[in-house]
Structures are given as structure tokens and as C-alpha cells.
Amino acid sequence: MSGYLLSALQVLLVAVGGLLLTGVMAKVRARAEGRVGAPVTQPLREVAKWLTRESPRAGGASVLAAVPYVLLVTTGLAAAVVPLAGVVTAGSSGADVLIAVFLLLTGSLALALGGLATGTAFGGMGASRAMTLSALTEPALLVGLAALAVPQRSMNLATLLRHAVAHPTGMASPSHVLAVASLLVVVIAETGRLPVDNPSTHLELTMIHEAMVLEYGGRDWALLSLGQAMRLGLLFSLLATLAVPWGVATSGAALPVLVGVVLLGAKAAVLATGVALIEVRSAKLRLFRVPELLAAAFVLAILAVVVGVVAR
Template sequence: MLVQFALFIFQLLVILALAPLLSGLIKKLKSFFQIRKGPPLFQSYHDLFKLMRKDSVVSENTSWLFNAAPVVSFASVLAAGLMVPIFTTALPFGFAGDLIAVVYLFALARFSIALAALDTGSSFGGMGASREMFISSLVEPAMILSIFAVAINVGTTNLASISTEVISQGMTALSPSHLLAFVAFFIITIAETGRLPVDNPATHLELTMVHEAMILEYSGKQLAVIELGVMVKQFLVFALLANIFFPWGISSGLDAGIAASIIAFSIKIAVLGLCMAIVESTTAKWRLFRLPDLMSISLMLAFLAVVFTIIMRGG
């Protein structure tokens, strides 16, 4: 019981500690491709601490929703974090929910932020919220379907069990449908973390922004909570990508293997971050109304992955 509780705390701490580092790493890699020096690796931490020390300015026209939204989104993202295998498959919260719970906890986080953006009544907030909902309505089916392609193959929707099963299948797990689902989920990751063909994370005042438009009214501590929540969500989506599709190296128990597992996980995340930086450096932002094409490509890849899985099993 005590061990479980300690693991519970430890996983939260790992997530909170590594999430800003991932953001910093991607920024650093991107500036490497742009032949810039870029912000220091730990700049995200400094930004968060700076915001934490400041007061929030809240518009008079807002209701309680505006104050509740950062907390709700942060809490739901953290709750999702307890169900995602990070460094061990013996999850403290594994019994409480599976991949569907995780996907819809993300959706809850997004929904609460969009609601708060509408609450302020500013035109930027409304624009950002409507765009975010537009994108998420396209992302959600593809995300569910791409994880389902793997889940059907191993016969469970519990994320930790999926990792364990994929490991036990060895190299035969790397079937065409697995790789298709991986590509589909990678496209989803781009959209879900607001990266370049979909949304530009580096801009603050541009008519094309999506996420930044929604949180334009926030400041100080509330902004810090939202920023950290976004980083944690990005970290978790990367963790899903790493540990569902390439779970090798993850520890199955609570023993000394955890240290090695954390190192393996960090390497996987860093490689994925590099891929993301390359994608972001080589693509331009797409027009908003071209996004359905991108998302339907991802949806089709995930769908093909599911169909191939079923055909291969001779079902």
C-alpha cells in the first residue's frame, strides 16, 4: 500500500519535472535547425517560476468559469498522467481507467480551456475556442482509432497491459498495421500538442494562432498553471507514442529496473522530440481549412491499420 502510494507520488513528480524539459529540448532542437542559439534548455522552468511569482489580472467581465478552468484542465491532465505508462507498467492508477479515459480526460482539459476562452467575451478567445474545437473534433476519432489498432491486436484497452503485451510479442509486433497506426498517431501528436502544420507554438500575436488565442486573457499564476498543463499534456502524448508503439525498455515491476527504464524512456522521448523538431522545421503552417485533409489522412491510416489487423487475424 505504502509502495503504491510512493509510486503514485513519484510518477507525478517525474511527469512534472520532465515535462518542461521536453518543451525546452524541442525549442533547442528547433533553433539548432534554424542556426540560432535558442533559449537555454531550462528556460521553461525559469518562465514558470517567474509567472508563479506574479499576480493574476482578471477581467471584470468574467465569471467563476475563468478561475476554475486552469485548475480543471491541470487536474484532468494530471489524472490522465497516472494512467499512462511512463517508466513502469505497474501503474498506481491502472485499474481506474484505460485509453478511452485518457483520451477523454485530455478532451475535458481542452473543453474547460475553450469554455474559459469564450467566458472572457474577447474576440480572440472566441476565435481560438472555435478553432480548437474544430481541430479536436477531427483529432479525437483518429486518436481513438490509432490506439485501437494496437489494442485489437493485443486484446486489451488498458494502456499498461498494451505495453506489456507488445513487449511479449517481440519483433513480430512491428507489423504493417502497427507502423501505420504509429504514423497516424504521430500526425495526431502534431495536432494534439499544437505544433507547426496545425498551430504555431512560437507565436503570440498572429491571426493564425489557436491555443495562444484561447489563453490570451490569462496572466500570472493562472497562466503558469495552464502552461504547465499544456507541457504535461504534450509530455503524456509523447509518452503514449513511445510506450504504446515502442514499449521496449520499460520496467514491469517496482524494483531496481526503474532507473534503467527512466533512462530508456528519456532516450525515446528525446528521439521523438528530434523527429518533431525536424517536422516543425521543414513544414510551413497550413491554412486552417486544409487541416481536415491532414486529419483525414491520419484517420485513414488508423482505419487501414485496424482493417489490416482484422484481415491478418483472419477474422
């Protein structure tokens, strides 16, 4: 299977998988709270429905129209470059994890600019809060990834994963565990889940992420929520792959890639279930308590680097 095909497959996986993971999390939450909940395919149906609706646009119309595209393209690009199901993606020698990090950051910038473009109080509030948190998650993310890179001295995910698949015992190292713990906090913050942000809130004043995207509707909203789901799918898959790299296809052959896809889905679903259970059991933190959580993740990441360097 050629690298381009695998990349295209990963983009598709992340897009559909992201929507399904959102559904899975809603379902798990519902069950844990004693409700039946909507079917896991509900987000897919909603996006399909919104696509056919007209788009109401208030202020900053041209920016509002562009933001979903930027979000989709940057997230899709990151999903194409980074190895998830198999390491032989298109241009895998350039599968540097920093590219994925900064592509995701670009998506956040676009969302924040969209929030400010509307010229409303809520848009600005959401943009301000989201950017503050993004500035605080960035260090934990970069240092956490650097900790994973220490054994191979490479930020190239293809190199990293090849080594990890060949030496599965590395997963039990304290450095790996610390780094994954810090990245878990980062992923929760970046995807706007509890305890950092409540994705299902309807009270504007407590919103972080939702406040930025209040002004989107119809087709714009469909594309935007697809982008957000892709972001979630990408972050979850990336964390799952880095934490437990079993099953990642190291060759381009069809069968290993197929196994890789199935295992990736399973790992991401387990992670999503875990995060959903965390959501059920935790209340939203006060906004100015969140930096403490993120600082803790940052410290964990630094510890992971130090432990990794010392243990080597």
C-alpha cells in the first residue's frame, strides 16, 4: 500500500473516527449517568443534517467563512503526515511531530480569530480564554513529546514508532508513563473536555471553547464541528498510538495496515471511554484553577525528560 493511500486513509479515519469517538463519549457518559443516550452515530447524522442548512453569518463574515476550512485543512494535513495506523505515510521521513503540533496550533489560532472577528463579547471572551489555555498547554505538549523522543533522539514519529514496536518494553519505563500522563492532560485540555471545559454547557459565562463558536450555523457549523471532531480524533489517536504503539504497521503491506487500523480504532475507543469516565466523575474546574492543572502536566513532562535522560 503506497504512502499516499495510507495518508488518505488516515485522514478519512480521523474524520469519521473523530465523529464516532464524540458519539462514543456521549454514549458512555449517558450510560454512566443511567440514561440510554443517543446512538454513537449521532454526530455523523448531525453533521450531515447541518450541511444542508443555510449559513447565518453575523459580523466578520469573510473570516467566519474561512475558519472551518483552515481548521479542516490543518487538522487533515496533520492526520496525513503523522503515522497512526502505519508508519509508511506519504513523506514519512518528514513525519515530524512538531509539524503536527504547530498545525494543530494553527487550527486554534484560526478558531480564536474567528471568535474575535464577530465583534461580540462572547467571541472575544472565548478567544481570550482558549488562547490563554493553549499557551499553557503548548509547553507541556512540546516537552512531553520531547520526553518520548529522548530514547531515539528523534522527533520523527516514524523513527520513534518503529523503535517502539521493536522494543515494546520501553512502554513500561517511568519516563514513558510520566510523559503519557502529561500528554493525557494536554489532550483533555486541547479537546475542551471536563474538567477543563464543559463541551455541553449552555451557560455562556462558563464557556471557553463554545463561546468562540457561538456565531457559526448551518453549513459553516457542519464543517466546523467536523473539524473539531477531527481534532479530537487526531489527538486521541496520536496519544493512543504513542502510549501503546502495538499493532502500528511498520510496512506498507495491506494486511498489517488493516490490523493497524482496527487496533487504532480499538485503542482510541478505549481512551475515549476512559476520558468520558473521567468526565462523569469530575466537575468543571474554575477557569483560574486550570493553569495549575496544566502546570502540573508541564512539571510531569519535565520530570519525564529528566528521568528518561538519567535512566538511559
